[in-house]
Amino acid sequence: xxxxxxxxxxxxxxxxxxxxxxxxxxxxxxxxxxxxxxxxxxxxxxxxxxxxxxxxxxxxxxxxxxxxxxxxxxxxxxxxxxxxxxxxxxxxxxxxxxxxxxxxxxxxxxxxxxxxxxxxxxxxxxxxxxxxxxxxxxxxxxxxxxxxxxxxxxxxxxxxxxxxxxxxxxxxxxxxxxxxxxxxxxxxxxxxxxxxxxxxxxxxxxxxxxxxxxxxxxxxxxxxxxxxxxxxxxxxxxxxxxxxxxxxxxxxxxxxxxxxxxxxxxxxxxxxxxxxxxxxxxxxxxxxxxxxxxxxxxxxxxxxxxxxxxxxxxxxxxxxxxxxxxxxxxxxxxxxxxxxxxxxxxxxxxxxxxxxxxxxxxxxxxxxxxxxxxxxxxxxxxxxxxxxxxxxxxxxxxxxxxxxxxxxxxxxxxxxxxxxxxxxxxxxxxxxxxxxxxxxxxxxxxxxxxxxxxxxxxxxxxxxxxxxxxx
Amino acid sequence: xxxxxxxxxxxxxxxxxxxxxxxxxxxxxxxxxxxxxxxxxxxxxxxxxxxxxxxxxxxxxxxxxxxxxxxxxxxxxxxxxxxxxxxxxxxxxxxx
Numbered sequence: 001x002x003x004x005x006x007x008x009x010x011x012x013x014x015x016x017x018x019x020x021x022x023x024x025x026x027x028x029x030x031x032x033x034x035x036x037x038x039x040x041x042x043x044x045x046x047x048x049x050x051x052x053x054x055x056x057x058x059x060x061x062x063x064x065x066x067x068x069x070x071x072x073x074x075x076x077x078x079x080x081x082x083x084x085x086x087x088x089x090x091x092x093x094x095x096x097x098x099x100x101x102x103x104x105x106x107x108x109x110x111x112x113x114x115x116x117x118x119x120x121x122x123x124x125x126x127x128x129x130x131x132x133x134x135x136x137x138x139x140x141x142x143x144x145x146x147x148x149x150x151x152x153x154x155x156x157x158x159x160x161x162x163x164x165x166x167x168x169x170x171x172x173x174x175x176x177x178x179x180x181x182x183x184x185x186x187x188x189x190x191x192x193x194x195x196x197x198x199x200x201x202x203x204x205x206x207x208x209x210x211x212x213x214x215x216x217x218x219x220x221x222x223x224x225x226x227x228x229x230x231x232x233x234x235x236x237x238x239x240x241x242x243x244x245x246x247x248x249x250x251x252x253x254x255x256x257x258x259x260x261x262x263x264x265x266x267x268x269x270x271x272x273x274x275x276x277x278x279x280x281x282x283x284x285x286x287x288x289x290x291x292x293x294x295x296x297x298x299x300x301x302x303x304x305x306x307x308x309x310x311x312x313x314x315x316x317x318x319x320x321x322x323x324x325x326x327x328x329x330x331x332x333x334x335x336x337x338x339x340x341x342x343x344x345x346x347x348x349x350x351x352x353x354x355x356x357x358x359x360x361x362x363x364x365x366x367x368x369x370x371x372x373x374x375x376x377x378x379x380x381x382x383x384x385x386x387x388x389x390x391x392x393x394x395x396x397x398x399x400x401x402x403x404x405x406x407x408x409x410x411x412x413x414x415x416x417x418x419x420x421x422x423x424x425x426x427x428x429x430x431x432x433x434x435x436x437x438x439x440x441x442x443x444x445x446x447x448x449x450x451x452x453x454x455x456x457x458x459x460x461x462x463x464x465x466x467x468x469x470x471x
Numbered sequence: 472x473x474x475x476x477x478x479x480x481x482x483x484x485x486x487x488x489x490x491x492x493x494x495x496x497x498x499x500x501x502x503x504x505x506x507x508x509x510x511x512x513x514x515x516x517x518x519x520x521x522x523x524x525x526x527x528x529x530x531x532x533x534x535x536x537x538x539x540x541x542x543x544x545x546x547x548x549x550x551x552x553x554x555x556x557x558x559x560x561x562x563x564x565x566x567x
Contacts, residue, residue: 360482
């Protein structure tokens with residue numbers, strides 16, 4: 001379906017369509033697009049029950065808000081009670097969570113209809129969705145190319161017109177980069193804006209659940225449903241959620257910072273996409289700014305995220321969750337090693353090893369300690385920049401979608417895909433990717449807008465200006 | 472980082488409870504050495520780097536008793552369970 005969530009919400013209330021019909025359309029579209037590898041698990045029974053309930057409630061005059069009766073897809077690292085949560089890992093192939101993630105519970109309370117769990121890079125580690133035990137996701141715009149990652153399935157589900165909305169998670173760009181490569185909207189909220197309870201942890205100081213949508217208003221409505229304090233996540237901000245839809249029509253003058261570190265290396269074609277985005281923003285003053293520690297960002301990220309991953313993923317030991325491999329005769333320790341070596345894919349093992357190394361005796365200060373210092377410096381860059389500008393603008397990714405297999409041989413080349421998204425992740429800031437035209441092959445570019453902490457409404461409003469400016 | 476050799480891979484893999492088979496450990500050492508070289512840029516970070524005041528605080532909530540644990544459902548996701556216990560292979564192996 002190409003309709004936006006707000007168009008579908010209006011149609012549901014006007015009685016021109018039912019949630020059951022939307023649900024069947026979404027399920028049929030998902031089946032029809034199975035070659036793209038978008039879903040790991042579809043939930044026709046659960047979706048039909050939720051849609052029937054939404055139809056009954058809407059008919060009875062009960063209105064749960066803008067998501068009521070709207071089909072949605074969930075990244076498969078969000079716990080869903082009764083429906084498997086695999087994290088695209090062989091280790092959790094058949095694992096069923098005993099509870100819903102807070103964001104999933106909030107979507108159910110908002111009357112959304114979850115049709116299934118989307119494919120992803122294993123444990124959210126990747127930028128191309130090629131690191132999945134369930135096979136890669138293909139970009140709906142060009143199936144020979146990657147959709148980006150790690151929320152590649154969620155971005156592709158929206159880009160393919162299966163659902164108007166999906167949830168992803170973003171640790172270093174995993175919502176925004178696939179949104180850019182698939183030509184949809186993706187928002188990473190401030191760290192702590194959305195509860196992480198029931199999100200399978202990768203890098204806890206960076207992980208954040210975020211909305212993916214086929215328009216900015218849809219992303220705002222989805223954020224509204226999931227944001228806000230949660231007693232089940234003590235790292236979730238106590239600040240009440242803002243009103244994310246109210247300011248979407250605003251066009252007041254805006255001071256826009258253009259970090260020179262984000263534009264210096266852009267190709268001519270990429271620079272043209274950025275300029276188109278700046279023009280679409282309308283009444284702005286562009287200010288040249290510098291974020292001097294940007295060159296440390298990727299190294300900082302891969303040390304910190306991998307260190308946190310090595311700790312978080314130690315819980316997958318064949319005792320409490322998922323599969324176990326027991327070689328026999330090697331005792332408990334042998335079982336740990338066999339289960340983890342067989343259960344984790346190559347990239348996950350690589351990052352666990354890097355993280356373990358960075359935390360190990362003799363290397364901790366040189367890597368983890370240094371990376372913590374660099375992270376503070378990167379945050380400081382943003383604090384200084386936002387003293388003078390309203391938003392920072394760049395491109396979400398340095399290239400459009402690349403061919404499958406073109407970067408898998410070189411992990412470092414793959415890591416560089418996230419060069420523009422990682423700094424905001426390290427600083428815990430809200431950032432959004434909004435489509436800003438296509439390259440010569442018709443592949444979408446994403447414009448990346450970063451705001452100060454908890455200024456989600458501001459980045460959504462700026463993204464809406466781009467959307468209107470290009471319409 | 473030139474000292475990321477096969478012996479380091481074996482040591483780190485042992486700490487992480489991952490297998491580093493001998494046929495893989497050389498290529499793994501080369502791959503990790505390249506990544507570690509890449510993150511070596513951190514050595515160029517000027518110290519002390521800029522610092523600033525972090526105003527974020529941990530939200531507090533009322534200290535109210537609630538019962539949310541569901542042991543049967545939690546145990547249902549485990550690979551080997553005996554009643555209300557998680558069963559594991561022998562921790563201490565028979566010396567004979």
